[in-house]
Amino acid sequence: MILEKLIIKNFRSYYSDNTFVLSKGLTLIIGDNGDGKTTFFEALEWLFDTSTDNKNVSNVSEKRKSELEIGETDEVSVSLFFEHNGHKELEKSFMFEKNANGVNTKNFKFIGYNNEGVERISINGKNLLESCFDTVIRKYCLFKGERDLNVFNNDTALKTLVDTFSGIKKFDELYDLTSEFERKSQDVVTRELKNDKKQKNEIDRIESDLSQVSQEIRVIKIDIDNKERKVNEFANKIRLLEENQDACENYQKIKERIKKKQEEKSKLIAFASLDYNSALLDDYWVLRPFPSIIDEFQKKISLLSREKRKLEKDENERIAIEKGKKEAIENIQKLANGAVPLPWNLPDKQTMQEMIDEEVCKVCGRPAPKGSEPYIFMTQKLNEYLEHVKNETNKKQQEERIKPLFLNHYINELNTRSIQLSGDTERTISCIASNIAERLEYIQSRKNDLEKINKDLQEAEDAKVQLLIQNNELTEEILDKNFRDFKGLTDSNKKTELDLAELKRTLGELERRKADLKAEQNNLTPTNVNVKIFQKVHTSFEKIMDAFLAAKNNNISEFIYTLEQEANKYLVKLNANDFHGTVRLIRTTNDSARITLFSSNGSQVHNPSGSQLTTMYMSVLFAISNITTLKREQDYPLIFDAPSSSLGYDKQEEYYNLIDKLDKQCIIVTKDFLVDSDKKIKDLNMDKINKLTSSVYRITKIEGFNQSDLSTIQTQIIPIKN
Amino acid sequence: METEKLYDIWAKRNPQWETKYEKSIIKIFTDYGKGATNFREARGKLFGAGYEIFIIAFFIGLYYNLRRPLIEDSTQRKTFGQPIQYWGNLDSAKGRKSYPKLKEFIFIALIARTDIDFISLDKEDGINSRKAVDMLMQTMEEYANWGFHFIMDKLIDDPNHFYKETAFLEIFLAFDASPKDSPIEEMPDPLD
Numbered sequence: 001m002i003l004e005k006l007i008i009k010n011f012r013s014y015y016s017d018n019t020f021v022l023s024k025g026l027t028l029i030i031g032d033n034g035d036g037k038t039t040f041f042e043a044l045e046w047l048f049d050t051s052t053d054n055k056n057v058s059n060v061s062e063k064r065k066s067e068l069e070i071g072e073t074d075e076v077s078v079s080l081f082f083e084h085n086g087h088k089e090l091e092k093s094f095m096f097e098k099n100a101n102g103v104n105t106k107n108f109k110f111i112g113y114n115n116e117g118v119e120r121i122s123i124n125g126k127n128l129l130e131s132c133f134d135t136v137i138r139k140y141c142l143f144k145g146e147r148d149l150n151v152f153n154n155d156t157a158l159k160t161l162v163d164t165f166s167g168i169k170k171f172d173e174l175y176d177l178t179s180e181f182e183r184k185s186q187d188v189v190t191r192e193l194k195n196d197k198k199q200k201n202e203i204d205r206i207e208s209d210l211s212q213v214s215q216e217i218r219v220i221k222i223d224i225d226n227k228e229r230k231v232n233e234f235a236n237k238i239r240l241l242e243e244n245q246d247a248c249e250n251y252q253k254i255k256e257r258i259k260k261k262q263e264e265k266s267k268l269i270a271f272a273s274l275d276y277n278s279a280l281l282d283d284y285w286v287l288r289p290f291p292s293i294i295d296e297f298q299k300k301i302s303l304l305s306r307e308k309r310k311l312e313k314d315e316n317e318r319i320a321i322e323k324g325k326k327e328a329i330e331n332i333q334k335l336a337n338g339a340v341p342l343p344w345n346l347p348d349k350q351t352m353q354e355m356i357d358e359e360v361c362k363v364c365g366r367p368a369p370k371g372s373e374p375y376i377f378m379t380q381k382l383n384e385y386l387e388h389v390k391n392e393t394n395k396k397q398q399e400e401r402i403k404p405l406f407l408n409h410y411i412n413e414l415n416t417r418s419i420q421l422s423g424d425t426e427r428t429i430s431c432i433a434s435n436i437a438e439r440l441e442y443i444q445s446r447k448n449d450l451e452k453i454n455k456d457l458q459e460a461e462d463a464k465v466q467l468l469i470q471n472n473e474l475t476e477e478i479l480d481k482n483f484r485d486f487k488g489l490t491d492s493n494k495k496t497e498l499d500l501a502e503l504k505r506t507l508g509e510l511e512r513r514k515a516d517l518k519a520e521q522n523n524l525t526p527t528n529v530n531v532k533i534f535q536k537v538h539t540s541f542e543k544i545m546d547a548f549l550a551a552k553n554n555n556i557s558e559f560i561y562t563l564e565q566e567a568n569k570y571l572v573k574l575n576a577n578d579f580h581g582t583v584r585l586i587r588t589t590n591d592s593a594r595i596t597l598f599s600s601n602g603s604q605v606h607n608p609s610g611s612q613l614t615t616m617y618m619s620v621l622f623a624i625s626n627i628t629t630l631k632r633e634q635d636y637p638l639i640f641d642a643p644s645s646s647l648g649y650d651k652q653e654e655y656y657n658l659i660d661k662l663d664k665q666c667i668i669v670t671k672d673f674l675v676d677s678d679k680k681i682k683d684l685n686m687d688k689i690n691k692l693t694s695s696v697y698r699i700t701k702i703e704g705f706n707q708s709d710l711s712t713i714q715t716q717i718i719p720i721k722n
Numbered sequence: 723m724e725t726e727k728l729y730d731i732w733a734k735r736n737p738q739w740e741t742k743y744e745k746s747i748i749k750i751f752t753d754y755g756k757g758a759t760n761f762r763e764a765r766g767k768l769f770g771a772g773y774e775i776f777i778i779a780f781f782i783g784l785y786y787n788l789r790r791p792l793i794e795d796s797t798q799r800k801t802f803g804q805p806i807q808y809w810g811n812l813d814s815a816k817g818r819k820s821y822p823k824l825k826e827f828i829f830i831a832l833i834a835r836t837d838i839d840f841i842s843l844d845k846e847d848g849i850n851s852r853k854a855v856d857m858l859m860q861t862m863e864e865y866a867n868w869g870f871h872f873i874m875d876k877l878i879d880d881p882n883h884f885y886k887e888t889a890f891l892e893i894f895l896a897f898d899a900s901p902k903d904s905p906i907e908e909m910p911d912p913l914d
Binding site: 277278282286289296300308405408409413430 | 725727728729768769774777778781784785810817818819820821823824826827830831833834835840841843844845846851854887888890891894895897898899900901
């Protein structure tokens with residue numbers, strides 16, 4: 001069967017007539033998401049649907065609907081022109097009419113046409129389809145989406161294949177027949193034996209044992225089935241974990257990074273904060289502008305102190321003059337320029353002694369050698385000090401007799417305070433301004449660091465999100481648990497495999513036991529001669545039945561083997577220069593099969609890459625198609641929807657060119673060869689397309705469409721290559 | 723004879739402030755009237771004892787060198803629970819430290835800015851220590867009063883102004899921090 005032309009009219013996004021001329025080899029139909037790829041496929045599926053008369057209004061082109069006036073009609077149709085023992089046509093259609101409430105549909109038609117010479121004979125569409133391209137074949141020719149490619153996902157798939165293509169149906173019938181014979185003959189024997197009183201007990205015992213063993217065998221088979229399924233699941237999970245090892249490692253790294261940054265962040269937050277208001281008081285920051293006030297104070301007090309001393313001096317002089325020349329200790333030596341002398345206690349005794357001993361004035365720096373005027377001045381001052389101390393009591397008595405000028409000593413108190421301010425205290429206050437500045441700078445610095453850390457954190461979080469997007473099979477939970485799970489899974493898997501081995505051994509034992517019981521049954525020596533004959537008949541039937549069972553199994557094995565061989569031929573071709581390995585089809589207990597990949601050194605490839613998987617499945621499909629061709633003496637097209645999306649970017653043209661050369665008609669609808677960009681309508685990568693040997697169509701939405709208004713969306717077909 | 727120091731006489735006193743600032747400033751920024759200051763954290767006030775905002779207000783007036791006489795009506799004036807001598811004696815809890823020396827600096831500022839005839843005071847001629855301290859207190863209260871007025875103005879413009887964590891600090895950053903640059907001038911003594 002070779003498809004020649006497909007016309008899609010008013011079917012969903014395919015507005016009006018859209019014609020695809022199909023190549024004998026590969027026809028590529030390239031479109032982006034939403035351009036109409038899947039719709040193309042679904043139009044075909046609609047055409048091939050023989051189970052319902054689907055004239056659903058949802059299949060009608062919105063654009064065409066919106067153009068109709070009330071009362072106007074048009075039609076939806078999909079027509080296929082093909083060659084199958086002559087040129088034929090298949091057309092499915094229905095009418096749609098615009099009315100006040102919307103659109104209604106009618107006149108569903110499904111017609112086939114036989115073009116014999118000049119005549120065009122119409123026949124029932126369903127019949128034509130079934131006779132040319134029946135349901136079973138279609139199952140292995142039409143594949144929508146990548147998941148469908150693993151044909152053996154469905155348990156009965158292999159059985160169907162075998163049934164259809166290996167001519168084994170006859171065996172089934174024969175096996176069924178002979179099983180029945182075996183059973184019936186067994187019943188006769190049993191019935192007769194039961195009449196024999198001697199054997200009755202034996203027979204009853206064997207019967208009950210047999211029934212028990214059969215039951216146990218049934219149970220064990222279910223168990224084995226479950227465990228095999230589990231092993232398969234584990235294998236898949238382990239594969240998933242291994243495939244995602246990179247992703248998991250990266251995830252862990254990112255998690256570490258995030259944790260570290262968050263720790264740094266909390267530290268910084270502590271350093272970057274300050275209770276400014278408390279610092280005003282607790283750290284005396286409120287005294288930052290105080291130095292000038294200290295200045296004011298000291299100047300004021302200094303003046304006061306001097307004034308007081310002057311007044312005191314004047315008073316003393318007055319007293320001295322009044323009382324005559326009394327040697328008052330307060331009668332102090334005059335200073336050179338008549339200035340007011342320092343109080344009696346300044347400089348202190350220690351300082352004066354030091355200066356005298358070293359014969360130098362340590363204030364002005366000038367030498368005061370023994371006997372010089374400064375030297376004499378200093379010694380007299382020291383004496384005055386000593387006298388003053390010694391004569392405290394005398395002084396006090398004198399003072400009591402004379403009313404002192406100054407009763408209070410508040411100025412002295414203030415003076416002391418003023419002196420105490422000098423030196424360290426004053427310096428400390430002066431430093432407050434720079435302390436504050438430093439502190440503020442430090443905090444600002446920490447704030448800047450904090451900003452940077454926040455940026456880093458955001459980057460790490462973004463990286464995490466990216467990772468999750470790129471590996472959308474995985475959730476954060478899976479990534480997190482990954483490594484811990486791995487060991488658990490491999491351990492569970494080992495255990496299950498051991499259990500499985502054990503079960504299989506037990507099954508073997510049980511089946512041997514069953515065989516033994518049956519042999520016992522057969523060897524029961526009846527007293528009745530007829531029963532012996534019945535027994536022999538039964539044994540014969542049993543052997544025939546077994547023979548057919550063995551033949552059936554052989555047939556399935558042979559079929560699988562053939563399929564495997566054919567698949568591997570395609571595998572080599574499709575892989576071209578790449579990995580070779582072999583496909584092996586492994587039978588499962590429930591009469592189905594698993595497709596597995598083995599590398600050339602004989603070990604199973606447990607986690608084939610996406611492209612390896614695709615190639616593997618496609619090889620099996622091509623093999624099945626070949627077998628179909630052989631058995632039916634007819635070739636059938638293979639129609640795939642986007643099977644190569646997991647192929648690496650480089651492989652695509654190679655891949656399609658290989659398929660083109662396969663001498664099979666293929667139609668592949670795909671997203672490949674589109675240039676990734678932000679454009680609404682992506683460009684084709686013409687460099688790569690020019691390297692293709694196949695036919696190419698581009699389907700795309702017409703420009704100026706509105707995403708939210710279906711009636712503006714229309715698929716446009718552009719032939720690129722023939 | 724051990725007469726009491728002027729400083730100590732002053733430290734036993736308690737400055738007055740206008741009650742109109744009680745609700746609008748003192749209770750807003752301090753725990754005044756609510757018990758022990760170590761509950762400050764829980765309440766989230768900027769300062770602890772009521773006198774703390776008084777100190778801030780005082781320094782604002784001092785550095786601006788602007789005063790504002792207190793209202794005559796004594797019913798509209800109040801004092802704090804603790805006289806000056808206890809100011810700054812915090813137990814170092816909840817991240818605060820004690821600042822006992824601050825009041826000495828307040829005293830120094832008051833001496834510098836109050837026009838007391840100290841000579842007459844020491845002579846005890848026409849003025850005694852009580853009167854002198856009264857004058858010191860008046861200076862203190864009037865500077866603080868101006869400071870409160872300053873704060874009030876800002877709050878009227880923007881009630882949230884002082885909740886910015888550096889709002890108070892910024893006031894003090896605006897003043898000149900350097901001492902007056904002229905060295906002590908050598909004033910010639912009058913010839914006797």
